Structure formats: C-alpha cells, structure tokens
C-alpha cells in the first residue's frame with residue numbers, strides 16, 4: 256500500500272493521478288507551467304510502476320519511471336530538467352487550481 260505524495264490517492268487503486276499540471280520553478284525566472292504527459296504508457300493494462308490505468312488522458316503518479324518530462328521528453332525522474340541546464344523544482348498541481356483547462 257503506497258500513497259502518492261501528490262494526489263494522496265492509493266497508487267494501485269487510483270485510475271490516474273489527479274495532479275495533471277507540472278510547474279517548473281526556476282531560480283531567477285518565471286515558473287513554467289506544463290500539462291503532464293498523458294500519452295506515454297507501457298504495454299500492460301495498468302502501469303507496472305505506479306499502477307494507473309494505461310489509457311490516453313491518464314497521468315502517472317509522481318515519481319513513476321514511465322512519466323516523461325514535457326520540457327525535454329526524457330524520463331522525468333532522471334532528467335532534472337536538462338532542457339536548458341536550469342536547476343528546477345518540479346511541483347505537481349491539479350489544473351483547476353491554476354484556472355486553465357478542465
């Protein structure tokens with residue numbers, strides 16, 4: 256039994272993480288807001304790592320090794336983000352808290 260740190264749902268039971276936006280907080284710059292990647296999945300019915308249902312529109316729980324970085328397209332947990340060599344802090348947020356999308 257493992258709870259997602261970001262949506263507080265039980266990882267093996269939730270169909271998708273409910274935090275669907277990423278904020279890249281960058282030192283000395285405006286933060287960047289991106290929708291989380293919801294198109295990259297493994298071949299199983301549920302994600303082998305975080306347990307979400309693999310279908311377009313669902314997003315992995317934070318820290319899943321299948322999640323791709325919207326900035327550089329690499330594995331999010333290892334990229335860091337390398338896109339323009341700026342140290343970033345990644346914050347997971349539900350979109351409705353940002354006032355965009357649904």
Ligand SMILES: [Zn+2]
Nearest residue numbers: 259262272316
């Ligand atoms: Zn989650």
Ligand SMILES: [Zn+2]
Nearest residue numbers: 302305315319
């Ligand atoms: Zn996953």
Ligand SMILES: [Zn+2]
Nearest residue numbers: 324327334336
């Ligand atoms: Zn990246």
